[in-house]
Amino acid sequence: MKxxxxxxxxxxxxxxxxxxxxxxxxxxxxxxxxxNELDEYxxxxxxxxxxxxxxxxTIITMGPERAGETVRKALSMGADAAVxxxxxxxxxxxxxxxxxxxxxxxxxxxxxxxxxxxxxxDARMSVVPAMVAERLGVAQLTFAQKVDxxxxxxxxxxxxxxxxxxxxxNMPAVVSVVEKINEPRYPSFxxxxxxxxxxxxxxxxxxxxxxGSQLGLAAAWTVVEDFAARPPKAAGTIVTDEGDxxxxxxxxxxxQKFI
Amino acid sequence: MPSAPQRPLDLFAIDHLLSEExxxxxxxxxxxxxxxxxxxxxGWFESGEIPARExxxxxxxxxxxxxxxxxxxxxxxxxVAYGLACMELEAGDSGIRSLVSVQGSxxxxxxxxxxxxxxxxxxxxxxAAGSAIGCFGLTEADxxxxxxxxxxxxxxxxxxxxxxxxxxWITNGNIADVAVVWAQTDDGIRxxxxxxxxxxxxxxxxxMKMSLRASVTSELVFTDIRLxxxxxxxxxxxxxxxxSCLNExxxxxxxxxxxxxxxxxxxxxxxxxxxxxxxxxxxSYQLTQKxxxxxALELGKGTLLxxxxxxxxxxxxxxxxxxxxxxxxxxxxxxxxxxxxxxILGGNGITLEYPIIRHMNNLESVYTYEGTNEMHTLVVGEAxxxxxxYR
Ligand SMILES: Cc1cc2nc3c(=O)[nH]c(=O)nc-3n(C[C@H](O)[C@H](O)[C@H](O)COP(=O)(O)OP(=O)(O)OC[C@H]3O[C@@H](n4cnc5c(N)ncnc54)[C@H](O)[C@@H]3O)c2cc1C
Ligand SMILES: Cc1cc2nc3c(=O)[nH]c(=O)nc-3n(C[C@H](O)[C@H](O)[C@H](O)COP(=O)(O)OP(=O)(O)OC[C@H]3O[C@@H](n4cnc5c(N)ncnc54)[C@H](O)[C@@H]3O)c2cc1C
Numbered sequence: 266m267k268x269x270x271x272x273x274x275x276x277x278x279x280x281x282x283x284x285x286x287x288x289x290x291x292x293x294x295x296x297x298x299x300x301n302e303l304d305e306y307x308x309x310x311x312x313x314x315x316x317x318x319x320x321x322x323t324i325i326t327m328g329p330e331r332a333g334e335t336v337r338k339a340l341s342m343g344a345d346a347a348v349x350x351x352x353x354x355x356x357x358x359x360x361x362x363x364x365x366x367x368x369x370x371x372x373x374x375x376x377x378x379x380x381x382x383x384x385x386x387d388a389r390m391s392v393v394p395a396m397v398a399e400r401l402g403v404a405q406l407t408f409a410q411k412v413d414x415x416x417x418x419x420x421x422x423x424x425x426x427x428x429x430x431x432x433x434x435n436m437p438a439v440v441s442v443v444e445k446i447n448e449p450r451y452p453s454f455x456x457x458x459x460x461x462x463x464x465x466x467x468x469x470x471x472x473x474x475x476x477g478s479q480l481g482l483a484a485a486w487t488v489v490e491d492f493a494a495r496p497p498k499a500a501g502t503i504v505t506d507e508g509d510x511x512x513x514x515x516x517x518x519x520x521q522k523f524i
Numbered sequence: 525m526p527s528a529p530q531r532p533l534d535l536f537a538i539d540h541l542l543s544e545e546x547x548x549x550x551x552x553x554x555x556x557x558x559x560x561x562x563x564x565x566x567g568w569f570e571s572g573e574i575p576a577r578e579x580x581x582x583x584x585x586x587x588x589x590x591x592x593x594x595x596x597x598x599x600x601x602x603x604v605a606y607g608l609a610c611m612e613l614e615a616g617d618s619g620i621r622s623l624v625s626v627q628g629s630x631x632x633x634x635x636x637x638x639x640x641x642x643x644x645x646x647x648x649x650x651x652a653a654g655s656a657i658g659c660f661g662l663t664e665a666d667x668x669x670x671x672x673x674x675x676x677x678x679x680x681x682x683x684x685x686x687x688x689x690x691x692x693w694i695t696n697g698n699i700a701d702v703a704v705v706w707a708q709t710d711d712g713i714r715x716x717x718x719x720x721x722x723x724x725x726x727x728x729x730x731x732m733k734m735s736l737r738a739s740v741t742s743e744l745v746f747t748d749i750r751l752x753x754x755x756x757x758x759x760x761x762x763x764x765x766x767x768s769c770l771n772e773x774x775x776x777x778x779x780x781x782x783x784x785x786x787x788x789x790x791x792x793x794x795x796x797x798x799x800x801x802x803x804x805x806x807x808s809y810q811l812t813q814k815x816x817x818x819x820a821l822e823l824g825k826g827t828l829l830x831x832x833x834x835x836x837x838x839x840x841x842x843x844x845x846x847x848x849x850x851x852x853x854x855x856x857x858x859x860x861x862x863x864x865x866x867x868i869l870g871g872n873g874i875t876l877e878y879p880i881i882r883h884m885n886n887l888e889s890v891y892t893y894e895g896t897n898e899m900h901t902l903v904v905g906e907a908x909x910x911x912x913x914y915r
Contacts, residue, residue: 281528334544341548451552454587454599457545 303382357482584654619739631658697742
């Protein structure tokens with residue numbers, strides 16, 4: 266079985282995120298980069314399938330040069346090879362551009378399954394897996410808390426607000442995972458040392474056959490016009506219950522647009 | 525508005541001195557310690573019990589056990605990577621680092637460096653995986669700083685050996701599957717690989733400790749243990765055998781102590797920022813800031829020293845007296861830092877809710893074992909003057 270896992274490097278979850286003053290994009294230099302947490306679960310699930318069914322796992326990432334650290338972490342966990350798309354012209358790419366780039370790299374590589382995390386912690390659009398599936402013209406099995414492969418089909422439990430749905434599709438297919446699915450392993454020291462010797466294909470947008478007009482900040486479908494820092498936390502409001510506590514609470518929530 | 529506080533080791537840009545691979549290994553151990561050790565260790569310390577078997581298997585899976593050894597399923601990392609792992613483990617608890625040091629640097633190292641092919645093949649892969657635990661018996665009740673006087677002895681009986689005597693303060697003693705025991709023979713001091721299920725082997729746990737409570741410490745008693753001729757470590761004779769093992773373990777301690785100190789200092793800094801007295805955070809008083817600044821300097825210097833010695837070790841240039849310099853300085857400064865931090869936390873400093881008094885009490889053992897503060901002072905003194913002053 267040939268499996269691809271798309272992983273993204275994001276700023277450390279706990280770090281304060283900043284936007285750049287020059288072009289309003291995320292300042293990726295301001296914080297340490299880590300593998301998007303849900304993508305670790307995607308890698309883990311691929312490794313488990315590989316242990317059960319054999320095959321090869323390829324990591325795919327689009328990101329600046331230092332996203333190479335995230336690639337090596339995935340390889341340290343046990344993946345076999347990687348493709349790293351790195352090019353200055355990618356800076357500022359939106360979800361459409363990201364999915365275009367990832368889908369182009371995936372095309373022609375004959376993967377049976379392509380794993381994703383279901384959401385990144387920095388931009389949190391939660392749309393890239395669906396967009397990639399759509400571009401590839403394959404089934405999308407999103408928000409999986411369980412994945413089973415049987416011959417040519419793949420079955421997942423798709424988490425919903427009220428429980429889960431069982432969804433079956435023929436492979437090839439795109440699967441995005443939620444954190445309930447497994448417990449990602451730590452890279453072992455042997456894995457960390459072996460990772461150095463695993464093949465990493467570094468591609469520019471030209472190598473990957475991408476059209477520059479569809480990439481980067483200039484091609485984004487939305488524009489960030491302005492931004493401001495979140496105001497400091499104000500002191501809380503205490504609602505005293507004089508028989509009308511419920512009403513006051515509801516009014517408060519309404520003014521804050523919670524209800 | 526105050527600016528965002530920096531972490532003490534960021535003042536020294538320590539990460540800048542590490543390769544990406546070293547940082548990756550460090551980060552794995554740190555993540556493991558944060559998730560698996562820190563939330564549970566105060567409870568182990570309180571009860572004086574640790575799930576050592578479970579921990580050994582987890583540590584084996586990460587590849588920490590005997591990580592700097594080559595072959596036999598060991599990871600084969602650099603010495604610096606091993607040191608960094610010790611630093612993270614000891615930021616959790618000195619007891620956990622002790623488990624790893626004794627396993628990897630004392631028991632496994634002795635077999636790896638001095639053992640026969642058969643001894644290596646029998647023990648090392650299982651010890652690397654954590655499915656077999658080792659201990660190291662050098663110290664005796666009457667011979668601590670001066671192990672050359674040891675009374676434990678092994679006598680020939682045909683091809684076999686008969687082992688008698690006892691060892692004291694042996695880390696992992698009660699949980700070990702195999703003991704590396706140093707004993708007098710007609711041919712001088714020799715090492716023996718002793719399975720702990722050998723008839724005549726007893727381990728008695730030492731209770732009522734106030735230090736390293738999340739670690740097993742034992743007395744070992746050997747009564748007419750019959751061992752095959754092949755149980756002796758063929759590769760070394762005399763005290764240089766155990767002493768070279770101790771140099772390996774001490775090397776881990778140079779880094780480990782700085783991990784414990786870092787955890788104390790980071791705890792004290794964040795506590796002092798949150799804790800208000802006389803209407804201000806105690807961190808805003810100059811007395812407190814001087815303490816924090818002085819401790820950060822010692823922590824950074826000790827860490828730089830450890831890294832420097834680690835690089836020398838990786839180039840096979842390190843000398844024993846240099847390891848003494850590091851053990852002497854870093855165990856002493858870590859203990860000083862822990863004591864000062866203890867004070868900054870006031871009453872909270874004496875509870876297991878915070879890690880400090882646990883580290884502080886643990887470091888009292890670390891100050892004594894692997895060569896006491898005085899012994900390393902004498903080693904450095906001898907190096908400086910050419911005059912040995914041990915006797
Ligand atoms: C300040 C700011 C402004 C933004 N402005 C715009 C904008 O104007 N227009 C717009 O459309 N978007 C904008 N974005 C979104 C940003 O471009 C997204 O990072 C990008 O589109 C990817 O979407 P996501 O990370 O939210 O993906 P998600 O859909 O949340 O990610 C799901 C999964 O997709 C995979 N994945 C995502 N990215 C990659 C990657 N690079 N390489 C490999 N796998 C990947 C991972 O498996 C991940 O877990 C903005 C984000 C920020 C923070
Ligand atoms: C928790 C713990 C775990 C241990 N684990 C192990 C283990 O796994 N294996 C093992 O073999 N040992 C182990 N030890 C033993 C440890 O190495 C010894 O305790 C240490 O070497 C000191 O020996 P001692 O306790 O007999 O003290 P002593 O040697 O009696 O020393 C007492 C004091 O006298 C000082 N002193 C001694 N000689 C001189 C001198 N010439 N000049 C000046 N001062 C001197 C010492 O520095 C010290 O301050 C452990 C100890 C502890 C506390």
